[in-house]
Amino acid sequence: MGPTRAQFIQYAPAALAVASVTVGPWSALAAAAAGAGAWAVNASAPALRSLIACGITATGSGIAAHQVLASGMDPLFALGLAVPAGAAVLAHRRNTAGEHTALPATTAAAGQSSQAQLISAWWAEFISGPTQTEGRKLIQAGAGLEHLALDAGADHVSFTGIITLPQGQQVRVKAADIAAVYQIPVSQVELGDPKHYAPNALPVTVHLKKASSAPEIPAGAPTTPEQLWAAYVAIPEGAMPGTTLALTRYDGPLDWEGVATRARRAIGTVNLQDLAGNLHLETIQVALAPTDKPSQMGVRVMKEHALMHGTMLSTVVDELAMDSRGYVRLGTYIDAQAALVPLAQPGSGARHLYLVGGSRSGKSGVLEQILLSAHKSRIAVILSSPQAGTIAGAPLTAHCGDGLDEAMGALRLAYALMLDREARYRSPAFPFTDPLTLIVIDEAHMLLAASSQYHAEAKAIVEQLTRRSLKRGIGVVLATQTPLAEDLGNSSIIRSQLLIGGGAVFLRCAKGQGSLVGANAVEGAEGIDLSKIPSTWPGQYAKVADRDMSGLNTEAAAEPEDGTFGLGYLLTPGSQAVQFRSLHLDVPPASLAGNQPPVAVEDCDAWRLREAIAQTPMVDQRGKNLVGSLADLLTKAQQGPPGLPQQQRAQTDPAGPAGEDGQELIKPRILELLREESIPMTAETIARKLGTSAKNIRPRLSELKKRNEITNESGLWRAA
Incomplete structure (x- = not known):
């Protein structure tokens, strides 16, 4: 292989100098100077070309001068031949005058690859x-x-x-x-x-x-996803025994998708926690996607979660209205498909929805989105919110019970509306002339738990609503903080009817309260532990720890990846729970409602007497004998609220206020209340029932506890 162009340009003057040694000393000296300059300067291509020209001219002048002197001619002629050599030097200087002393990096040095x-x-x-x-x-x-x-x-x-x-x-x-x-x-x-x-x-x-730093794997150990699947998942004690895995995408051991298949047999429900354990992953890193074939199940393993950046509410607002099948969009599945839930069943009535999520999980955002969807679908809403001021979409409702007592009143109104429709529609013929209606119950545990003063009545009403309201065009959307049975008043009827009559949304819960196994098992969501959903994405803790608080931008809008709000599982009847994320509320939902007024409930007897009905208890003190007919309910409502209980009537006596501070007068009333109600109560509840302040109640409770007449467990008082 011959010399490269760069090598030729660099070494040509030096070769010329060596060749000219035999011709004459002057030419050798000139050519050697040119070659040495080319060697030392390491010049650019234009400079080298100029040096070559200079060397050739100097060589020619040297040869001619040598011949003149050898022939005995006048030395002045030889001296005159130095003029072309000097001109060549000046030309070379002019050609290289614009050259930079430091060459630009774009010009590769000789010898670079x-x-x-x-x-x-x-x-x-x-x-x-x-x-x-x-x-x-x-x-x-x-x-x-x-x-x-x-x-x-x-x-x-x-x-x-x-x-x-x-x-x-x-x-x-x-x-x-x-x-x-x-x-x-x-x-x-x-x-x-x-x-x-x-x-x-x-x-x-x-x-x-960078070279991949793969860990050393013992000889014969499974390494590929297919091998790991066969070794740990498909075995008899694995999460999906008898299945084989076929990859559809592979971007690394922690980023792949595939389809699990069981030959001629249905896979059925899969315990997600067992599957994550088999693959040595966290449950949030594994997502299942049921297919049309019972013998196949889509599997996805993620290094960076696909739903981290969320889906903005404002970008899909047109999909919030109910379609012809009764579905609305609630969020996005792990495979980027729209996550749909039914709010109605055309030709059959309404649908239920069960929502579980702890504090800061995105539960309120889901409820606000449902209120907006109902508004855009022209569905009337009765809102029962025991914790006042938590739902920003309250103006979109036909009736809002904000606060504990008012929330109970909203439940009574919904029950009365169901009785009214049953009286008017003995044999329902759809579509109704009356609007579809949703009764949305937020923080339902505050009404249904055994410690609630409205426990018996709320439990009886919600059980009847979940059982009987769908055919009358009334759906129940019930939200609690945990999937525990205690949050539903220990009623298996409420949970089963909610799951049969619609779907379920499971968001993050507190540690130890999010397991859907054992007594809290839900078919289709086996093995899911909601407390395993992290509050922030991996790596966010380091960002917060390294943040310079002195430069904190208080005006910066929160991004979806700042937290896992709305991340959870969506379960529809007869399917497997699928990982999804609700829409990110980048704008207030009410701002997207337009100028349409809230959808009103039809003009009927129950609606006209709503104020009286909301204040009329519908069960006796033992929680029995729920009012069963519209006529009885209207009669009871028109009579006004019943008389005060005996312990409360004593407060209206003239001697009541004077004797209220007396220890021996209030203690028997506390004991009588706790024995009669036979449920644990907080000091605030006892004070409200007795018409006094908690400040007067707490010292008396401590004294009764010292006498062993009452007990206290986690702030709940009951008779001994």
Whole structure:
């Protein structure tokens, strides 16, 4: 193989000098000077061409002068031949006058590989210059990359060098700048510590391709997803025995998708916690996607969660209205498909929805979205919110019971509306002339739990609503903080009817309260532990810990990836719970409602007497004998609220207020109340029932406890 063009340009003057030694001393001296200059300067191609021309001219002049002297002619003729040589030198000086002393990085040094030339070219184009693109803004002009060294292997490529500037300047090139130029992660750029180097010279190492640090695997151990599946999942004691895995996408051991198949047999429900254990992953890293075939199940393993960036509410507002099948969009599934839930069943009535989610899980956002969907679908809503002021979409409702007592009143109104429709529609014929109606119960545990003063009545009403209301066009949306039976008043009827009559949304719960196994098992959601859903995405803790509070931007809007709000599982009847995320509320839902007024409940007897009905208890003190007919209910409502209980009537006596502070007068009333109600109560509940303040009650409770007449468990008082 012959010399390259660069080698020829560099060494041609030197070769010419050696060849001309035999011709004459003058020419040898001139050619040798040109070759030495080419060797030492390491000049650019234009400079080398000028040196070659200078060497040829000097050589020719030297040969002619030598011949003149040898022939005995006048030496002045030989001296005159020096004029062309001097002119060649001046021309060379003029040609190289515009050359920079420091060559740009785009001009590859002689001997560089093509890969090193490309690295230098990118550095000059985007970082140091001179750039070939007009108007490009450089990162730091003049910050050249010197002493470039390339380390390339089969599985890695990296280069090192020194970022160099003229004396007196300081290197301002950052690792992020270099990473952006070479399109690699910032973690693959290593800059020297400026404290240990001169300001104008900073070493840099860039890993263009890093070797994978795969752990050592014992010989014969399963490594691929298919092998791991066969070794741990498909075995008899695995999560999906007898199945085989076929990958449809593979981007690494923690980022792949596949389809599990069982030959000629249905897979059935899968315990997600067992599957994550088999694959040695967290439950949030594994998602299941049922297919049309019972013998197949889609499986997805994620390194970075697909729902981290969420779906904005404002971008899908047109999908919130109910379609012809009665479905509305609630969020996005793990496979990027729209997550739909039914609010109605055309031709059959309404549908239920069971919502579980702890504090800061996104439960209120889901309820606000449901209120907006109902509003856009022209569905009337009766809202029961025991915890006042928590639902921002309350103005979209036909009736709002905000606060504990008012929330109980909203439940009574919904029950009365069901009785009214049953009286008017003995044999329902759909579609109704009356609007579909939703009764939305937020924080239902505050009404249904055994410690609630309305426990018996609320439990009886909700059981009847979930059993009988669907055919009358009334659906129940019930939200609690945990899936525990206690939150539903220990009623298996309520949960089963909610799940049969609609869908369920499971969001993050507190630790120890989110398991859907054992007594809290839900068919289709086996093995899910809602407390395993993290409150933030992986890596967010470090961001918060490293944040400089002095520069905190208080006006910055929260991004979906700032938390896992709305992340959970969606369960529809007869299917497997699928991982999804509700829509991100980037705008207030009420702002998307338009100018339409709230949908009103039909004009009927129950609605006209709603104020009286809301204040009329519908069960006796034992929680029995729920009012069963509209006529009885209207009669009871028209008679007004019943008389005060005996312990409350005593407060209206003239001697009541005077004797209220007397210890011996109030203690018997506390005992009588606790024995008669036979349910645990808080001090505030006891004070409200006795018409006094908790400040007067608490000392008396402590004294009764010392006498062993009452007990206290976690703030709940009951008769001993």
